[in-house]
Amino acid sequence: NAGVTQTPKFQVLKTGQSMTLQCAQDMNHEYMSWYRQDPGMGLRLIHYSVGAGITDQGEVPNGYNVSRSTTEDFPLRLLSAAPSQTSVYFCASSTTGRRAYEQYFGPGTRLTVT
Amino acid sequence: DAKTTQPTSMDCAEGRAANLPCNHSTISGNEYVYWYRQIHSQGPQYIIHGLKNNETNEMASLIITEDRKSSTLILPHATLRDTAVYYCIVRDRSGGSYIPTFGRGTSLIVHP
Numbered sequence: 001n002a003g004v005t006q007t008p009k010f011q012v013l014k015t016g017q018s019m020t021l022q023c024a025q026d027m028n029h030e031y032m033s034w035y036r037q038d039p040g041m042g043l044r045l046i047h048y049s050v051g052a053g054i055t056d057q058g059e060v061p062n063g064y065n066v067s068r069s070t071t072e073d074f075p076l077r078l079l080s081a082a083p084s085q086t087s088v089y090f091c092a093s094s095t096t097g098r099r100a101y102e103q104y105f106g107p108g109t110r111l112t113v114t
Numbered sequence: 115d116a117k118t119t120q121p122t123s124m125d126c127a128e129g130r131a132a133n134l135p136c137n138h139s140t141i142s143g144n145e146y147v148y149w150y151r152q153i154h155s156q157g158p159q160y161i162i163h164g165l166k167n168n169e170t171n172e173m174a175s176l177i178i179t180e181d182r183k184s185s186t187l188i189l190p191h192a193t194l195r196d197t198a199v200y201y202c203i204v205r206d207r208s209g210g211s212y213i214p215t216f217g218r219g220t221s222l223i224v225h226p
Contacts, residue, residue: 004157033213042201043158043216059215090157101148101205101214105157 002026004106006091012112013081021076021109023091031094032074033058033103034066036087043090049074050096081113118202123221132189134220136202139183146205147178148214149187151198158201158216161187192224 007022025032033048035058045058049068063085065077074093078085088110092103119137126132138147148163162169162176164185169176175188189196201219 031213035216042218045213045215048213058213092157101146101163101203102160103150103158103214105159108155108157 004091004093004104006089006106006109008109009107010110012114013078014114015082017081019078019081021078021089021091021111023074023076023106024072025074025091025093025104026072027093027095027104028071029093029104030071030096031100031103032068033092034064034074034076035090035092036060036085037090037108038087046076046089078111083113085111086113087111118204118217120200120202120217120220122218123223125223125225126189126192128194128224128226129191132192132196132222132224134187134189134200134202134222135184136187137184138202138204141182141204143182147176147182147185148203148205149174149176150201150203150214150216151196152201152219153195153198161200163205192222194224194226196222197224198222 004025030051034046035043037043044060047066049055055066088108090108091106094100094103146163146165149161150158152158161173164176178185199219199221201216203214
């Protein structure tokens, strides 16, 4: 199993550009989520999904879109990048029920917006 | 979910036990306590969880007080690779909360 994979590892964008951060998991997990982590801070939940076709907002959803067309993939779209979105982005997945909080995290995407 | 309070930072000598406290005084009877850690530049890693009994696995032990208002994560023989930020989270067992939210955690430094 590859677990949770994220691409790209690093990205530099100019203000106003759009892009998609990719996340995939091969563990057949129902739950997937996106977090951002700013320097010296904890993780903040952006969006999450409890299954294909179902998404919901987390703590900091503004400026981001998600979709979940398959169980495996959960891409995060930045609509119009802003310097405030400079951060490290982590994708995570987990199974349902009692083990939903036992999340598996990807290695992260380091995004800089200039 | 109940809020948690953790010290900002701690340090420990290599080979000694690292005891990381977490206060969750508003925890309710159906909330589990979860622990994660995040080694620098990596994604967080699940460690252990418990409800009211003490738990142990290959990574750590979790001690929950009888009133469940606090818990301690114990790394019995800390190594330099245990230097990380440790997060304590509580979760409603009824399943209403699907995805954990993370606070600032405790930065543990293990020194030689």
